[in-house]
Every structure is written in C-alpha cells, then in structure tokens.
Amino acid sequence: MVVAPPSFSAARPEAIVIGAGIAGLATALRLVTGGFAVTLLERHAHTGGKIRTVASSAGPVDAGPTVLTLRHVFDELFACARERLEDHVTLIQQDILARHFWSGGSQLDLYAxxxxxxxxxxxxxxxxxxxxxxxxxxxxxxxxxxxxxxxxxxxxxxxxxxxxxxxxxxxxxxxxxxxxxxxxxxxxxxxxxxxxxxxxxxxxxxxxxxxxxxxxxxxxxxxxxxGVWVVQGGMHRLTEALTKLVQSRGVHLKRDAHVDQIVVKERRAVGVELGDELLSADTVVYAGDPRALATGSMGEDLKIVAPQTAKLPRSFSARVHSFAATPQGPPLAHHNVFFADDPQAEFDDLMAGRIPRDPTLYLCAEDRGQDHPPPTLERFEIISNAPATSTFTPPVDLDRWHHQIMQRMADMGVTMSPTPTAATITTPQRFAEMFPETMGALYGQSPHGLTASLKRPTAQTPIKGLWLAGGGTHPGAGVPMATLSAKHAAEAILSGQTSTSTSAQTAMRGGMSTA
Structure with missing residues (x-):
C-alpha cells in the first residue's frame, strides 16, 4: 500500500470529495472557497453524474435532467465563489413551463x-x-x-x-x-x-x-x-462550467478514479483507498448514493452510516431515450408530456416491478425554447418511468418497448425522421451499473409515506470527518435539492474547521502499512 504524502497543514485542511455530480462539484467549490485543499474523485471519465449526455449526429444529447429550476440556489452557489452564474452559462427563461397532450387531441400549456x-x-x-x-x-x-x-x-x-x-x-x-x-x-x-x-x-x-x-x-x-430556465447547449453545460471553475480555484480533479473504500480509523474517516494508493484527508465527503455506505460496499466500518437506505424501498428509475431526428406533428415546447390513458395502471405496473404497459412519456425537445428556431435535425430525450432493479442484466424487451413508445408518440401525432433506434436507451440496469448500489433508482429512497422526507440521511454521519451530499440525502432528489445538500455539508464542515491534520496523519500512519 502506497500512502500519498499528506499535503495539508494546520492552515489549509485537506478534503476529499467522492463523486463529481452536481452535489460533488458544488461541495468542492464551497470547500475550496472556504480554504480547504480539495481533491475531487470521479469514477467515470466525465463529470456531472446523472447530468450526462450521449452522442448523436446533432451533437451531445442530454440523457438526464433537462432544465434548471429554483435558480436562486445556483446564483448563491456561484456567488459563494464571487462569481456570477450568467458569466458561466447562458440561461433562457421559459414562458411555457410545459406542454401537455392527451389522447383525442386535448392539449394544455402551463405558463410562468x-x-x-x-x-x-x-x-x-x-x-x-x-x-x-x-x-x-x-x-x-x-x-x-x-x-x-x-x-x-x-x-x-x-x-x-x-x-x-x-x-x-x-x-x-x-x-x-x-x-x-x-x-x-x-x-x-x-x-x-x-x-x-x-x-x-x-x-x-x-x-x-x-x-x-x-x-x-x-x-x-x-x-x-x-421559473424554468433552459441552459443554452444543454444541462451538461452547467456541470462543465462548474468543473472548469473548481479546477481554476485549485481543486485537484481525478477522473476514472474508482474508490475501493473509505478508510476509517477509530471511528474517524482519514482518507480513501484507490487501488494501491491511499489518499489521506481531514474530511471526506461522499457525494454518491448513501446506500453504497449502508451496504458496506465502501467498507464494513461504514454500515452504520444511513442504515435506513439499505432497508427502505427505492424510488423509481427510468428508461431514457436520447437521439437526434426531425419531428413532424404538432408544435413542441421544450418540455412536453404525453399522458397515459389510464394513469393508475401505469403506477400499478411500477409498484409491481413491471415496465408500464401504457406509460406517460416525457419528451424534451432540447433545441426548443432557445430564443431561435430549432435546427432541422433536433436533439430529443424521452423519459418513461421504470422500476428500480438489482440486476445489471440488460432487458430483453427493449426493441419491443422502443417500438411501443414510438407508436404511442405517432398515435399522439408526433413522428420522428429518421426513426431512432433502441441503441441509445439508458435502462435502469445501466443506471445501476453506472451508479453503484443505487439499484438504478434515480432519486434515492422512495418518497412514499407522510414522513418519508424525514427519513432521508442528512449531511452529518456517525463517523467523524465523514459527510454526505447528493440527491439521496436531505433535502432530496433533483438538481436544486442535490445542490442544497452540498451547501448543508460544506457549511457544517466550514463551521467546525478546526484543523485535525496532526491527528489524521497519525491515524493514517498508525493504522495502515506502507508497501
């Protein structure tokens, strides 16, 4: 085992943030602005987490969140670094919040x-x-x-x-x-x-x-x-901007960095293991799904963290279809919802662990609502709810399901040319593979029940020096809420910023051997 030389000092404590999704990026920015030396670890080759894209002939297509809401959360995030959100991304406020379609031709727009x-x-x-x-x-x-x-x-x-x-x-x-x-x-x-x-x-x-x-x-x-804002170019532009900003402030970003475990000594987080490398730190922030800690996949000592997440039901997942095409049919807004004929049947299927036979389809026309006419070849994302899953095995029904939803869109008057293939569908199984121990659930634990929101893990954990952030923690799922979770974690860390450098170094050297 190679122990990385501690770089922190009493004047500049060291923090490791695991996960470079929106919560990890926001946490890193707040901590580096607050005086920490920050290392940001991301297991994928890209940052952004669930704010991700797939390639298409019209450019990268969002395959996750599609719009910005609660803008003040992001204004405040950038302001903490004495920056302005609008200097980093172009935001376009939408007059039409969403366009809704029902069978038989009924249509309703909701407005700001x-x-x-x-x-x-x-x-x-x-x-x-x-x-x-x-x-x-x-x-x-x-x-x-x-x-x-x-x-x-x-x-x-x-x-x-x-x-x-x-x-x-x-x-x-x-x-x-x-x-x-x-x-x-x-x-x-x-x-x-x-x-x-x-x-x-x-x-x-x-x-x-x-x-x-x-x-x-x-x-x-x-x-x-x-208020609903479209990020010009796609939601991934926001995380790209944050990635550049944190790096410009000195955050050390390591992509393709798979964390084997969080190292705990005497009930204190003192670093992380990356293969044969050991990184030491005063503070560790886990900005992934806390279920990964509760199941022990990040170390047996961490099973006491957020134990409810290993027992409570998971939220829904989704099948997400991202592609480029030229649409024909009724005019589309940026946000479009095509409702199922029987709303309860869809949720009965989901609760039974089945793919809905008659799903409601959310269609994001990513190049609409941009203050200019859309190009001939547009980027689209279709989202359909699906149950969470514990398997990585690809489903066998994708081609049939793909034909079903495209036929459903055609029945509602919307056709795409060329007809997209099933190749760019992200399934719950794929989400489970990309985001460990989530079971493919996109929103953490289930929101069902009157007190569900109070059962979410909070930033503080029973392990000293270990904090949580992300959509699986309080205040919950969604880009603004995950960003708020980063604020909660960073403010708690910064408010108790007594340096523990000496004790952390002693624990690392006393508890781990060097190779």
Missing part, C-alpha cells in the same frame, strides 16, 4: 405567469377548473413558503421542530392534507381528472407514485412555477 395558466385552463376545461387552479396555486405557494426554511434550508429537520411550526400556523394543516395521498388531495381539488393527472405527475419528479406519496408533495409544482 399563473394568470396566463389560469386562462389556458379556462379554455381547456372551463372557468370552474381555472378557479380550482388558482386555489391550488395559492395553497401550494403557501406550503412552499412555509416549509422552505424549516425543511429544505434546514440541514437536519426534525419532527419535533416541524410540529410546533405547523401548530403556530393552523391554516397549514388543511393545506398539507396530512391524512391524504397526493392523488386523493388532487381529486378533491380538481373536478377535471386530467388536471388531477397532470399535477399528480409531480410525484414522479422525486421518483414516487401519486397514490402513495403524501399530499404535501403538491408543493413541487412551485419549483416550476417559480
């Missing part, structure tokens, strides 16, 4: 302006439905404002703190509908089942089903209602 959305709903489903939307929008605005500080912005929310917060504002209780699922609440709020189906879809943004997710998840609507 809530009154514009209400007018569109009135034309779509009548004045009564528009009034119902206004009440829904007001209710979810209230919920978002009420729970932003004590839940999302809090590093470790507790039920004992949330209950008094709610009791001081009794009007929150009916807005939360604590005894209802999201589907039940929406069915009471909307007389038109299409609108209940539409807003129930937000449960899938955190990998859940509306009939099993708590009603309070309706506040996810406000993440989009507060």
């Amino acid at each position: 302006d809530p009154e514009k959305s209400a007018d569109a709903i009135a034309a779509f489903a009548g004045a009564k439905s528009a009034d119902q939307f206004r009440r829904f929008n007001n209710r979810t605005t209230r919920l978002f404002q009420a729970f932003d500080a004590p839940m999302m912005q809090a590093p470790a929310p507790k039920m004992a703190q949330l209950v008094p917060h709610v009791l001081r504002q009794p009007d929150l209780i009916p807005a939360m509908a604590p005894l209802s699922t999201l589907r039940q609440a929406l069915r009471r709020q909307f007389s038109d089942p299409r609108l209940a189906q539409l807003f129930g879809r937000y449960a899938t943004y955190v990998g859940g089903a509306p009939h099993l997710s708590p009603a309070i998840l309706s506040l996810i609507w406000q993440a989009e209602a507060a």
